[in-house]
Amino acid sequence: MPIEEGKIVDGVVANITKFGAFVQLSGGKTGLVHISEIADTYIKDINSYLKEKQEVKVKILNIDKDGRINLSIKQAQEVKKSTRPVEIDWQQEFKKSQSGSFEDRLSRFMKESEEKLQEFMKNRESKRNGGYSRKGDFAQR
Template sequence: MTLKVGSIAEGTVVNITNFGAFVEVEGKTGLVHISEVSESYVKDVSKHLKEKDKVKVKVLSIDDNGRMSLSIKQANQVKKTARPVEIDWQKEKAKNEVVNFEDRISKFLKESEEKFQDIKKHQNMRNGGRNKRGSSM
């Protein structure tokens, strides 16, 4: 199999540095940058990879000199998205069950009245207990 951009292959970690890991794929060595090691934040590559580990990588780019940029993170993302998602439609239907119109209106009116009363209290506190005409309520 010839390596080209976008292909996924298995490789072996041959060297670990503070900025990534070098992985040998089909006789060629490429770099997996620290940002492409895992989906989570990686501070120390050696905590995620060891030399001689077998890893699945995606070829991100190959420059004119034959240097490869590789990604473990993106190779694993392909595997995750290929799997179909199972949905329990009965649970979804129960979650989205529609409440009748009268119940929704009464709930709305109750919440509105509570909010209106809170606003009135707050205004009265700001005005020192006086309404617009200057007398207390």
């Protein structure tokens, strides 16, 4: 099977380093999966994600002019989440917002606004104090 950019192929982890893992592809070629291309999360220790001789699916990102192959495990994984936007029935949403009298809608709006403002002020105050909610907390720690 020829090695081409963009293809997803099977491989076996041949060697693990601090900066990534070398994966043996079919045909005897070896490519590098950089640490940033192993998972979507921060990786401190590659050994917690991969083991030598482990079979993995990799996507061939590119092959440079010197023949080095750059691979990605995270891009080879199937996208499980739907990338399609959520359908919203705007007519239904409009009808919901129009239910009740003007006074009811105004009172609901005022209540929601007050809650949002209180949450905003609470977050702003905690950031201003370096994460502490009261001035006394800082002195006690």
